[in-house]
Structure formats: C-alpha cells, structure tokens
Amino acid sequence: MGTIKTLNKWANAHTYYPLDAVRVALGVFLFIKGIHFMSNTQILMDLFTPIQNLAGGMITVHYVAPAHFIGGMLIAFGLLTRWAIIAQLPILIGAIMINFVGExxxxxLVVATATLMVCIFFIFYGSGKHSADYYFKMQQ
Structure with a gap:
C-alpha cells in the first residue's frame, strides 16, 4: 500500500494536461472498441478462429467486449484506472499473441502493442490529478 501512495504522490506532483488527454483518449479508444465488438460479434469470432478449439474460447469472447466497454469508460473518467487497466492486460496480450498464432x-499488431505500452505506463502513473479518483480522494 505504501508503494501505491508513493506512486500517487509522484504522479500528482508531475501531472500534466497532455497525459490526462492521453488517458482519456485511451479510455475512449477502448470504449469504442468495446462498442465495435458488441455490434459486430462476427468480427470478434473471426479474430478468435485460431484459438476457438481451446478451452475457454467462448468465455474469452464474452469477456472482451464488456471489459473494453466498461474499462474504457472507467479509464476515460479516471475512476479505478489501475484496476480497469489490469482487466485490459490479458486482452491486449492476447491481441498481440493472436497475430502470431493466426494470420x-x-x-x-501495432495498435495492440501501442495500446499495451500506454496501459503499462498508466498502471505506474495512475489516473492523474484531473480524474474522478483524485476528486473523490480530495472529498474525504
């Protein structure tokens, strides 16, 4: 817990509007991807054809769209940002690996890798000073 407080203090001291804009853009991107996967389930099923015979394939399909949808919203508002990004990590790692298993x-590959790198940055950086997490923390 002390490490998280130290990281939050560092992030709050070094917060900038462009980093908050990147966090919001990441959240909006993931939200739009979630909507895209929800409205076009066949595209999502086509992505998973290389691993469809593995155990848990159908569970994975039902995890990706809601995780992007809800996680993107939370990241955009800066609410539970680290937890929402941790929920995105298996999806992004799977998106990178699918390129090597299938076609x-x-x-x-570039979009998934860039998104993974930005997510890893925000795991360490946190949600920043201009977020719902910071607002609720200041209300206590």
Missing part, C-alpha cells in the same frame, strides 16, 4: 495483421 499476421501488422496494423492490428
């Missing part, structure tokens, strides 16, 4: 799509 390689360089564009999807």
């Amino acid at each position: 390689m799509h360089v564009g999807n």
Whole structure:
C-alpha cells in the first residue's frame, strides 16, 4: 500500500494536461472498441478462429467486449484506472499473441502493442490529478 501512495504522490506532483488527454483518449479508444465488438460479434469470432478449439474460447469472447466497454469508460473518467487497466492486460496480450498464432495483421499488431505500452505506463502513473479518483480522494 505504501508503494501505491508513493506512486500517487509522484504522479500528482508531475501531472500534466497532455497525459490526462492521453488517458482519456485511451479510455475512449477502448470504449469504442468495446462498442465495435458488441455490434459486430462476427468480427470478434473471426479474430478468435485460431484459438476457438481451446478451452475457454467462448468465455474469452464474452469477456472482451464488456471489459473494453466498461474499462474504457472507467479509464476515460479516471475512476479505478489501475484496476480497469489490469482487466485490459490479458486482452491486449492476447491481441498481440493472436497475430502470431493466426494470420499476421501488422496494423492490428501495432495498435495492440501501442495500446499495451500506454496501459503499462498508466498502471505506474495512475489516473492523474484531473480524474474522478483524485476528486473523490480530495472529498474525504
């Protein structure tokens, strides 16, 4: 717990509007991806064709869209940002690995890798000073 407080103090002392804009953009991107997967389930099923015979394939399909949808909303508002990003990590790692198991799509690989890197940054940085987490912490 002390490490998280130390990271939060550092992040609050070094907060900048562009980093908050990147966090909001990440959340909006994941939210839109969640909506895209919810409205086009066949695209999501096509992505999972290389691993459809593995155990838990259908569970994975039902986890991806709601996790992007809800997690993107939480990240955009800066509410429970680290927890929402931790929920995104298995999806993003799977998105990178699917390119090597199935057909390689360089564009999807680049987007998934960039999103993973930004998520890893925000796990350490946190939600920042201009977020719902900071607002609720100051209300206590």
